[in-house]
Amino acid sequence: MLQEQQPAVKKSVFSGLNTPTAAVNAENLVNRAKEIGNNIRVIHGANEGYFPVNGKTIGDVRKGLKDTFSLPGDAIAQVDGKDVNDDFVLASGQSLEFYKAAGTKGQKFVKI
Amino acid sequence: MNKKIKIIGLGGIGSYLAEPLARFLNFSYKDQTIEITLIDGDQYEEKNKERQQFGEYENKAKGTADLLIPKFPNIHFRVKEEYLDDVNVISNIRENDIVFLCVDNHATRKIVSDRCQELDNVTLISGGNDVTDGNVIFYRRKNGKELGRSPTALHPLIAKPQDVNPADLDKSQEGCQEQQEENPQLLFTNLTIAAWMCNVFRSSELGDPKFEQVFVDINSHKVRSSPEEVIVF
Numbered sequence: 001m002l003q004e005q006q007p008a009v010k011k012s013v014f015s016g017l018n019t020p021t022a023a024v025n026a027e028n029l030v031n032r033a034k035e036i037g038n039n040i041r042v043i044h045g046a047n048e049g050y051f052p053v054n055g056k057t058i059g060d061v062r063k064g065l066k067d068t069f070s071l072p073g074d075a076i077a078q079v080d081g082k083d084v085n086d087d088f089v090l091a092s093g094q095s096l097e098f099y100k101a102a103g104t105k106g107q108k109f110v111k112i
Numbered sequence: 113m114n115k116k117i118k119i120i121g122l123g124g125i126g127s128y129l130a131e132p133l134a135r136f137l138n139f140s141y142k143d144q145t146i147e148i149t150l151i152d153g154d155q156y157e158e159k160n161k162e163r164q165q166f167g168e169y170e171n172k173a174k175g176t177a178d179l180l181i182p183k184f185p186n187i188h189f190r191v192k193e194e195y196l197d198d199v200n201v202i203s204n205i206r207e208n209d210i211v212f213l214c215v216d217n218h219a220t221r222k223i224v225s226d227r228c229q230e231l232d233n234v235t236l237i238s239g240g241n242d243v244t245d246g247n248v249i250f251y252r253r254k255n256g257k258e259l260g261r262s263p264t265a266l267h268p269l270i271a272k273p274q275d276v277n278p279a280d281l282d283k284s285q286e287g288c289q290e291q292q293e294e295n296p297q298l299l300f301t302n303l304t305i306a307a308w309m310c311n312v313f314r315s316s317e318l319g320d321p322k323f324e325q326v327f328v329d330i331n332s333h334k335v336r337s338s339p340e341e342v343i344v345f
Contacts, residue, residue: 045245045327046334070245070329076268101267102247103240104217104275 040090044069044098059086061096075100114145118205119212120196120224122152122172124297125239126214127164128306130176131183133212133313138184147188150176151204153195153278163299195279196220201227205234210316212309213238218273219280225251225263225270232256237312238263239305243296245329246305248312250321260324304328308335 039050042061047069053061058077065071075098077084090096115137119126130150137146150173156166166175171193181189194200196215205211205227213224213236221238228234228251236251249266252259264271308326315321323337 043336045247046329046336047332048336068332070242070331072242099267101218101221101240101263101269102242102245103215103221 038092040092041095042069042098043096044071044075045102053090054092056090057086058084058088058090058096061090062086062098069098071098072100114147115141115210116206116208117146117148117210117212118151119148119214120151120204120220121214121216122150122176123154123160123214123216124163124299124302125241125306125309126152126212127166127172127176128303129212129214129239129309130180132306132310134180134184134187136310138186142186145188146186147190148180149190149192149204150174151192151194151196152176153193163297163302195277196223197277197279198223205231207231208233210235210313211237212313214306214309216240217275217277218267218270219275219277221263221270222273223277228253229258229262229264235316236263237309237316239309241297241301241305241328243298244301244331245327246301247328248305248308248326250312250316250324250326252316252320254320259320266324298330301330304330 038052038054040053041048041050042053042065044065051061053064058079062071062073062075062077066073077086077088078097078099079088079090079094117133117137119130119133122130130148134148137148152172154172156164156169156172156175158169160166166172167179168175170178171191173191173193177189177191180187192204196204201223205224209231211224211228211234213221215221221240224236224238228236231253232255234253236249238249238251240246249263250260251262305328308328312321312326323339325338327336327338328334
């Protein structure tokens with residue numbers, strides 16, 4: 001049986017994706033994954049993102065994200081699930097979460 | 113099958129939660145007996161008009177019941193004009209209750225969290241917010257086992273509250289006490305948290321949700337549930 005020879009195809013990482021758009025999207029995904037891998041995930045409540053804060057302290061991140069992440073000054077910081085203070089220095093691949101239970105009026109009562 | 117609902121706190125969040133919840137229950141559960149107990153020791157005041165919806169200047173639980181009873185004839189409303197404390201929480205929160213906790217202090221959240229942990233079957237939906245963000249905690253116990261972490265396990269400030277339980281303040285007879293500045297509150301944040309408490313309730317009626325908390329931020333317009341669902345392809 002005669003078998004037709006297929007023309008040589010230049011192989012790339014994205015071979016198998018049969019549309020130009022799909023190939024570009026996949027490439028973007030890979031680049032994004034590489035970027036995430038080098039950065040630190042920061043979370044506060046509804047807000048989360050990956051930031052290039054390797055070598056920065058918790059205090060630096062707290063100041064930088066205070067407005068964007070609605071970060072209260074007394075939120076507790078945890079790195080990879082453990083409580084840390086503001087002098088702690090962050091390293092690539094770590095995950096930082098600020099948390100504080102919302103919903104107090106902050107009432108204080110004193111005797112006079 | 114009967115449903116016993118407890119709404120604790122009818123202020124900023126509770127006053128926006130009560131009516132849509134009652135409306136949903138009144139028309140969606142026609143074959144069940146629905147009882148809603150409204151619990152609050154506070155009074156509506158002039159200053160509450162900015163954020164809370166109410167009729168007369170009266171006890172918040174009674175005032176809310178007065179507004180809802182004519183609208184929802186399929187629901188039996190009960191009123192408790194009191195703040196929760198370590199003693200009355202036992203009669204106020206019982207087996208198989210669905211508890212909506214809408215208070216503004218961690219001291220009461222601890223009392224409720226501890227009480228729920230004593231029960232075999234209970235659902236607790238607790239909402240709270242700061243100025244522009246907040247969260248809803250979901251806690252369920254089924255046949256003596258908890259399906260997620262309690263509010264006290266999730267937040268150290270609830271486990272060891274630094275604030276005052278209004279019930280303790282109300283009973284205090286020692287000297288004079290002066291209220292200091294309160295943290296500001298925003299109507300839209302209260303409303304958002306009340307809506308998410310209803311959403312969490314709906315999820316809890318459809319099954320056992322896997323999340324423990326839903327966080328909302330009305331500045332960044334983001335919502336996140338935790339823990340996040342792990343998707344396996």
